Each structure stands twice: as C-alpha cells, then as structure tokens.
Amino acid sequence: MLGVASKAFFQTLSHSRTLKTLASRYGMSGPRTFARRFIAGERVEDAIAAVRGIEAQGLLHTLDYLGESVASLAAAQAATREYLALIEEVDRAGVERNLSIKLTQLGLDVDRAICVDNLRKILAAGERCGFFVRIDMESSAYTQATLDILDTVWRHGSRNVGVVLQSCLHRTEQDFDRINALGARIRLVKGAYREPTAVAYQQKSDVDAAYVRLARRLLTEGHYPAIATHDERILDAVKRFAAEQHIPPDRYEFQMLYGIRRDLQSALRDEGFRMRVYVPFGREWFPYFMRRLGERPANVGFVLRALVAER
Numbered sequence: 325m326l327g328v329a330s331k332a333f334f335q336t337l338s339h340s341r342t343l344k345t346l347a348s349r350y351g352m353s354g355p356r357t358f359a360r361r362f363i364a365g366e367r368v369e370d371a372i373a374a375v376r377g378i379e380a381q382g383l384l385h386t387l388d389y390l391g392e393s394v395a396s397l398a399a400a401q402a403a404t405r406e407y408l409a410l411i412e413e414v415d416r417a418g419v420e421r422n423l424s425i426k427l428t429q430l431g432l433d434v435d436r437a438i439c440v441d442n443l444r445k446i447l448a449a450g451e452r453c454g455f456f457v458r459i460d461m462e463s464s465a466y467t468q469a470t471l472d473i474l475d476t477v478w479r480h481g482s483r484n485v486g487v488v489l490q491s492c493l494h495r496t497e498q499d500f501d502r503i504n505a506l507g508a509r510i511r512l513v514k515g516a517y518r519e520p521t522a523v524a525y526q527q528k529s530d531v532d533a534a535y536v537r538l539a540r541r542l543l544t545e546g547h548y549p550a551i552a553t554h555d556e557r558i559l560d561a562v563k564r565f566a567a568e569q570h571i572p573p574d575r576y577e578f579q580m581l582y583g584i585r586r587d588l589q590s591a592l593r594d595e596g597f598r599m600r601v602y603v604p605f606g607r608e609w610f611p612y613f614m615r616r617l618g619e620r621p622a623n624v625g626f627v628l629r630a631l632v633a634e635r
C-alpha cells in the first residue's frame with residue numbers, strides 16, 4: 325500500500341544525517357523557506373508570533389517545542405528546562421496556554437523515572453499558570469509506557485494532562501477504556517508512524533473505519549475529546565454523528581496541524597466549531613518534517629518547487 329510504503333521510506337530517510345544537515349541549512353533559513361510551511365520557526369519568538377496570528381483568526385492552538393528520542397540525560401534535562409522557560413514566555417505573552425510534548429524528549433529512552441520526574445515538573449509549573457499539557461503518542465514501542473506514565477501522574481493528582489490514541493493500532497479500543505475510565509482527555513489521531521502488521525492495521529480503509537468507530541465513542545463517552553484529522557470524509561461523519569446525538573460543539577474540539585488544510589481549519593471555525601492548530605517550533609524539526617512528507621508524498625513537490633523558487 326502506498327501510504328505504508330511512503331511512511332516507511334520517509335521514516336528511513338529521517339535517520340539520514342546528510343539529509344538532516346542539508347535540510348537544516350536551507351529549510352528554515354528564511355521566512356518563506358520550505359520547512360516554514362509546517363513549522364512555525366526555530367525560536368520561541370517565532371512560535372509566539374505564529375500563535376498570535378492563529379488567535380487573531382479565531383482559532384485555538386497547542387505549542388510543540390520540537391524534539392524526540394533524546395539519548396542522554398543532559399539532553400532530556402535541557403528539553404525540560406526549555407519547556408519550563410516556554411511556560412514562562414507564554415505566560416508573559418498572554419496567549420492561550422496549551423502544550424504538546426513527547427516523552428522520549430523528556431528522557432523515556434534514557435531513564436524512565438527521570439522522564440516521569442521531568443514531566444511532573446512541567447505539569448506542576450503548567451498547573452500554576454493554567455496550562456493544559458497533551459502527551460503526544462509516539463511509535464507503538466512507546467504506547468504502553470506512555471499510557472502507564474499518564475496513569476502515574478494522574479494518580480498523583482495531575483489533572484491538566486491528556487494523551488493521544490492512534491486508530492491504526494489494534495490495542496486502541498482497550499486503551500480507550502482504560503484512559504477514559506481515568507477521566508483523562510483523549511486526542512484521537514490515525515497514527516503517524518510505520519507500524520508492523522502484528523500491532524497495526526495496514527489498510528487505510530481499516531484505519532479510517534477504526535477512527536470513525538473510536539470518534540463516535542469519544543463523542544458520547546469521552547471527556548472533552550479532540551478529533552485530530554484533516555480527513556474531510558471523517559470530519560463530515562463526525563459532525564453528522566454529533567448533530568444526530570445532540571452533542572453541542574463546545575463538548576469537543578477539532579485539531580489540525582500547522583500549515584495543513586488551512587481552508588478546512590477556517591471552514592470549521594466559520595461553522596461554529598472549536599478548531600485547535602498544532603504549532604511545532606524549534607531547531608529539531610527534521611523528524612517531524614519528514615513525517616509530514618511521508619503522509620503526503622505530494623508535499624515533496626511542494627518542497628522542490630519552493631527550493632527552485634528560492635534560488
């Protein structure tokens with residue numbers, strides 16, 4: 325299947341040092357260079373400027389300070405300090421307080437206890453200033469650990485935290501039951517990682533059908549769920565279902581990625597729905613960028629055209 329092959333291809337490329345060096349040199353060098361389409365910039369100031377623009381359009385946002393798979397304690401501590409500084413900057417800027425983070429950025433691969441400790445520091449600082457923190461879901465190698473860590477911080481009293489579930493995984497129905505029973509907020513996505521047959525649906529039609537099934541359950545049983553997709557057919561199905569069930573639009577929100585289907589983002593806003601834009605920024609943008617290319621190989625054409633235009 326093209327989707328699976330393309331995800332696999334771009335996931336492999338995302339480990340290429342040469343490509344990373346080249347992309348890092350050109351991708352973000354100017355305000356209109358190719359990576360800017362999907363990433364707000366490398367600095368906090370860029371991110372704050374982007375979210376001000378998003379707020380001015382009547383949209384909500386969540387900020388992701390890019391980074392993942394850190395391999396040392398020092399890098400995990402540095403990322404935690406960056407998030408703590410970001411909380412202060414956002415607080416000072418007076419923009420909406422909503423963050424998305426990845427546990428491998430906080431040291432999950434290095435030392436799980438320290439990762440939990442780092443997360444708790446971020447949640448505590450965030451709670452003092454009214455932040456909601458979403459734990460992104462990474463590949464299936466991390467699903468169990470991510471949900472266990474959410475469970476741990478929840479049982480320690482954190483309530484300003486939620487998680488992401490992926491409709492591509494066979495296990496997600498069960499994970500839904502567990503997380504929903506806690507009372508935590510769930511963001512539903514299809515899943516951005518190449519996954520083996522043993523754990524994940526390989527056909528897009530199966531992933532989409534599971535998405536609709538889970539979205540329906542979220543709308544009726546969930547706690548302010550986030551329906552995160554750019555798929556128009558699914559969006560229509562969700563809107564229809566919510567209307568049939570008389571679920572008011574303030575009981576859930578839609579979410580999309582920065583730079584993707586901006587037409588749909590404003591259309592949903594105009595229809596009176598809550599629409600949150602996921603805004604990534606930071607210097608470690610390469611793996612995120614490659615996942616966006618893998619989802620839609622036509623994006624490669626966009627990058628090439630931008631490169632030619634920039635010459």
Ligand SMILES: Cc1cc2nc3c(=O)[nH]c(=O)nc-3n(C[C@H](O)[C@H](O)[C@H](O)COP(=O)(O)OP(=O)(O)OC[C@H]3O[C@@H](n4cnc5c(N)ncnc54)[C@H](O)[C@@H]3O)c2cc1C
Pocket residue numbers: 459460461462488490513514515516517552553554555556579580581584585601602615616617619620623
């Ligand atoms: C807010 C948000 C948070 C996310 N968080 C996570 C997470 O924590 N973990 C995780 O695994 N995944 C995450 N994802 C990514 C998600 O899993 C999918 O990979 C991604 O959303 C593409 O799937 P889709 O639902 O849009 O459907 P698709 O069937 O892939 O796409 C539907 C349509 O959307 C448009 N589209 C989709 N992707 C692109 C693109 N890259 N460029 C241009 N157009 C595109 C195209 O028009 C396409 O036809 C997140 C997505 C969103 C919106």
